[in-house]
Amino acid sequence: MQIDRFTIRGILFKSNFRKSLLSNFAGITVALILVALIAHYSGYSPLSAYKSLLQGSFGSLFNIGETLLNTTPLLIIALGLSVSFKAKLFNIGAPGQFTIGALAATLLWLALQGTPPVILIASMIIVGFLGGAAYALISVILKIKYNVYEGFSTVLLNYIALQFMLFMVQGPIRTGEFGGGWTAIIPVLERLPKLLPGTRLHIGLLLAIALVPLILLLFRNTIIGYRIRAIGENRKAAHYSGINVNRYLMFSMAISGGFAGLAGVIELTGVVFRLKVGFPFAVGFTAIIVAWLGKNNPIKISIASFLFGALITGGKAMQRSAGVPLPLVFTLQALILLALLFSEFIFTRLADKKK
Amino acid sequence: MIFTDQFLTTVLFFIATSIRMAVPYIFSGLGELLSERAGVLNLGVEGMMEVGLFCAFIFTLYTGNPLVGLLIGLASGGLLGVIHAFLCVTAKANQAIAGLSLFLLGPSLTSFLNQSFFGFISKSISGFSSFKINLNTFFGPFKIDFNMFILFSFLLPVIAGLILFKTTYGLKIRAVGEYPRAADTMGINVYKVRYLCTALGGALAGLGGASLILMIPDQRYFEGMVAGRGWISIALVIFAKWNPNILIAGAILFGAAQALQLQFQIIDIPIPSQILVMFPFIITLIVLIPISKGVNRPASLGAPYNRV
Numbered sequence: 001m002q003i004d005r006f007t008i009r010g011i012l013f014k015s016n017f018r019k020s021l022l023s024n025f026a027g028i029t030v031a032l033i034l035v036a037l038i039a040h041y042s043g044y045s046p047l048s049a050y051k052s053l054l055q056g057s058f059g060s061l062f063n064i065g066e067t068l069l070n071t072t073p074l075l076i077i078a079l080g081l082s083v084s085f086k087a088k089l090f091n092i093g094a095p096g097q098f099t100i101g102a103l104a105a106t107l108l109w110l111a112l113q114g115t116p117p118v119i120l121i122a123s124m125i126i127v128g129f130l131g132g133a134a135y136a137l138i139s140v141i142l143k144i145k146y147n148v149y150e151g152f153s154t155v156l157l158n159y160i161a162l163q164f165m166l167f168m169v170q171g172p173i174r175t176g177e178f179g180g181g182w183t184a185i186i187p188v189l190e191r192l193p194k195l196l197p198g199t200r201l202h203i204g205l206l207l208a209i210a211l212v213p214l215i216l217l218l219f220r221n222t223i224i225g226y227r228i229r230a231i232g233e234n235r236k237a238a239h240y241s242g243i244n245v246n247r248y249l250m251f252s253m254a255i256s257g258g259f260a261g262l263a264g265v266i267e268l269t270g271v272v273f274r275l276k277v278g279f280p281f282a283v284g285f286t287a288i289i290v291a292w293l294g295k296n297n298p299i300k301i302s303i304a305s306f307l308f309g310a311l312i313t314g315g316k317a318m319q320r321s322a323g324v325p326l327p328l329v330f331t332l333q334a335l336i337l338l339a340l341l342f343s344e345f346i347f348t349r350l351a352d353k354k355k
Numbered sequence: 356m357i358f359t360d361q362f363l364t365t366v367l368f369f370i371a372t373s374i375r376m377a378v379p380y381i382f383s384g385l386g387e388l389l390s391e392r393a394g395v396l397n398l399g400v401e402g403m404m405e406v407g408l409f410c411a412f413i414f415t416l417y418t419g420n421p422l423v424g425l426l427i428g429l430a431s432g433g434l435l436g437v438i439h440a441f442l443c444v445t446a447k448a449n450q451a452i453a454g455l456s457l458f459l460l461g462p463s464l465t466s467f468l469n470q471s472f473f474g475f476i477s478k479s480i481s482g483f484s485s486f487k488i489n490l491n492t493f494f495g496p497f498k499i500d501f502n503m504f505i506l507f508s509f510l511l512p513v514i515a516g517l518i519l520f521k522t523t524y525g526l527k528i529r530a531v532g533e534y535p536r537a538a539d540t541m542g543i544n545v546y547k548v549r550y551l552c553t554a555l556g557g558a559l560a561g562l563g564g565a566s567l568i569l570m571i572p573d574q575r576y577f578e579g580m581v582a583g584r585g586w587i588s589i590a591l592v593i594f595a596k597w598n599p600n601i602l603i604a605g606a607i608l609f610g611a612a613q614a615l616q617l618q619f620q621i622i623d624i625p626i627p628s629q630i631l632v633m634f635p636f637i638i639t640l641i642v643l644i645p646i647s648k649g650v651n652r653p654a655s656l657g658a659p660y661n662r663v
Contacts, residue, residue: 038464042471090451142640148647151398151451152590156636159583163636167629285459292452325470330463337456338438345446 019351020344024293027343031335039328049324056317057310063317065199069271071309073098073263073280075208077287078305079215080259082296084136086219087252088232093139093154094260095284096161097132101261102268103165104131106183106275109190110173117190125265132261133254135161140253144246150253162281169275181277192270202270211259212298228252260284282330286312289337308333369614376617377603377610378508378570379404379563383588384595384602385512386432386559392519392597393552394532394655395443398454399435400560401585402461407432407561409465412568412576413472421569425562428569432561433554435461440553444546447659458585466578504570509603516599528552532653535660545660560585583636590639594646597653612638 036046057067077094084091105124112120139157142148166181175184192202219225227248230238239245263283272279290308294301315329383400390397397403407428415424435457442453519525530538531548539545564581568574587609595602612635619631 038467042468044471092455142644146644146647148643149593152586153640153643155586156583156590156640159586159636160633160640163629163633167627170629171627288455289459325467327463327466327470331460331467334456334460334463337452338442338460341442341446341448341453341456345442345448 019347023343023347024340026347027340028336030343031332031339034335034339035328035332038331039324044322044324048322049318049328052318052320052322052324053311053314053329055314056321057314061196062199063313065196065201067306067310067313068205069200069202069309070312071306072204072208072270073267073283074287074290074305074309075302076211076263076266077260077284078291078294078301079208079211079298080256080262081287081291082215082294082298082301083218083228083252083259084256085291085296086232087228087249088235089140089143089249089253089256090149090151091136091139091154091253091256092151092288093136093157093257093284094287095281096154096158097135097257097260098264098267098284099161099165099279099281100135101128101132101258101264102275102279103161103168103264104128104261105265105268106173109186110183120190121192121269124269125262128265128268129258129262132264133258135261136253136257137250140250144249158284165275165279166277169277169279173275183275186269186273190269191273192266200271202266204266204270207266209302212302215298224248224251260287263287283312286330286333289333293337293340369611369618372614372617373607373611374509375505375570375610376613377606378505379566379584380588380591380606380609381508381512381563381603382566383560383563383585384591384606385515385599386436386556386563387589387592388556388595388597388599388602389515389528389559390436390553390556391592391656392532392653393528393549394535394653394658394660395440395549395553395556396450396454396657397436397439397553397556397560398451398589399439399457399461399557399585400454400563400588401581401583402458403432403435403557403560404564404567404581404585404588405461405465406435407564408567408576408580409469409564410561411565413468415569425565425569428561428565429558430561432564433558436554436557436560437550439557440550443553443659444549447661450657450659462579462581469576469578502571504566508566512599512603519599529653532655535655539660539662545662549660560588563588582632587635587639590643593652594642596646596651608642609635609639 032050036050039046039049056063058064077098081091081094105128108124108127109120112123135157136154139148139150139153142153143150169183170181173183175182192204195201195203195205217225219229227238227243228251230241230243231245231248231252235245267280267283268275286308287305290301290304294304311329311333315326315332318324318329319326383404386403387397387400410431411421411424411428413424414427415421418424439453439457442448443450519528527538527543527548530541530543531545535545538548563584567580567584568576591602591605591609594605594608616631616634619626620628
């Protein structure tokens with residue numbers, strides 16, 4: 001498609017990269033404006049809200065650390081989701097798998113009291129991964145055997161996992177009096193080692209960053225990645241070309257759930273240090289947005305998870321200092337997704353008009 | 356002995372509660388059914404219910420008239436439905452993601468507005484007035500509420516079934532859902548039909564949300580009231596094989612699951628409350644297993660239509 005190089009349209013849309021960059025920029029801007037309007041008409045000053053948001057996410061070393069802290073689970077989960085999304089498996093069960101992973105690790109921790117910390121942490125990580133993977137496998141097996149839409153079963157399993165975790169944490173594995181909602185705290189020696197003094201950063205961030213090239217390699221250089229992509233493009237064609245579709249569906253779902261469970265353990269041993277009623281369940285949903293915005297590309301996902309991590313951190317600060325309720329940030333995230341869906345369409349239309 | 360007065364009234368109470376719990380499912384399920392019959396998957400029902408619920412809540416609170424709240428709730432759901440329609444029909448985006456974004460928007464926006472304007476106080480409003488019947492059940496005296504609204508909600512699927520299967524409009528909708536290309540060549544405006552059905556579906560979902568707070572008088576609003584009902588409504592549509600008449604039965608079934616949960620909580624059975632809350636979801640999951648195979652879904656469900 002020839003675009004005259006020196007028209008406005010030509011300059012704007014010369015390359016796909018430029019087009020998507022502009023479209024993303026436009027979408028995010030629109031979302032920011034919408035949220036500013038919402039904040040304004042709810043009686044808050046958008047300027048002070050956004051200021052405290054920026055301050056809270058980047059204003060000091062500690063805050064940047066917090067941002068990276070919030071980025072870590074997002075990045076891990078989103079990377080895992082990209083694997084299942086590439087296979088066109090709609091895994092909306094990340095929050096549930098996240099929770100189950102953390103729960104499994106907690107149970108192991110309770111059982112293995114007294115073992116040397118390195119072994120303890122390592123095995124908790126493994127168990128968390130396996131727990132999340134197993135939980136995700138439920139959905140994919142239901143899909144394979146009974147044709148149950150996984151976009152559904154995963155969501156239902158989310159609610160089930162949440163309730164189950166709440167039950168455990170207020171019942172069998174709680175410490176403290178009846179009705180309390182938390183387990184015992186993981187002692188300092190058994191937590192993830194810290195990275196940077198003056199922040200709460202832990203080595204989980206390094207793990208998350210290490211996973212990025214891993215996934216990149218998986219999809220660029222391995223046969224497994226190739227087959228998963230083939231299944232995602234055209235399941236029937238992949239089947240006829242001899243790929244064992246079911247096996248790879250299960251594999252990608254297991255990776256997806258496993259990563260979510262892994263993020264759960266990391267969050268447990270690095271930040272929260274106990275399983276409790278307020279365990280960040282919703283980060284799984286944010287990760288879905290991140291994975292989608294990153295178009296299943298690990299580099300873009302890294303950028304998006306950093307952005308959204310900053311939003312979460314800034315949002316909490318915004319609630320503390322400007323008194324703006326935290327859900328505004330979640331609204332912003334959802335609106336960003338919506339706005340980007342819109343702008344993608346609009347910009348594609350603009351670029352294609354009148355060939 | 357077994358069929359004592361008390362036993363019968365207990366059963367009656369259970370049935371009445373099931374019917375009451377079924378109402379939101381009927382509305383939302385019907386909305387999703389309509390949308391899916393035209394070929395558009397709407398995963399944002401949960402968000403639309405939240406928005407409908409919240410709008411119904413505040414407008415009834417401020418005008419004192421539940422009908423106003425109802426209409427605004429309906430309209431807000433419809434607005435989200437139109438957005439979803441635009442994304443799915445015009446922008447031809449991935450229908451699942453479009454729905455999901457609305458699902459994420461609903462609770463966060465309503466949460467924010469609720470916390471901004473009401474803090475953490477839950478207020479109660481008077482919904483539609485109902486007449487109460489006193490029942491003496493096994494577990495103590497209970498009242499059941501019953502009103503015209505609930506009755507109306509059961510009429511709606513019957514009407515929808517008539518429209519869908521016995522009129523030309525219904526035929527057009529079904530045609531668009533099955534084979535939009537053929538419908539297009541017959542002169543049916545596929546885009547318009549899908550827009551209407553999706554918007555109406557959203558409005559019904561908003562109605563379902565509104566019904567949660569308007570069904571009976573003195574219902575408190577609290578965050579997270581919808582509690583997954585939107586997702587269960589989507590499952591309900593599959594369970595009902597996209598047939599509104601079966602939808603009624605399915606809605607009562609899921610309503611019964613919730614009524615059972617409520618009943619167990621009241622009578623203090625030693626099952627922890629969280630397990631009880633899990634109950635409807637587990638049932639939904641189990642129910643999905645036998646019905647998902649060999650099911651006759653509208654053939655073009657989930658696929659964007661290109662007129663080219």
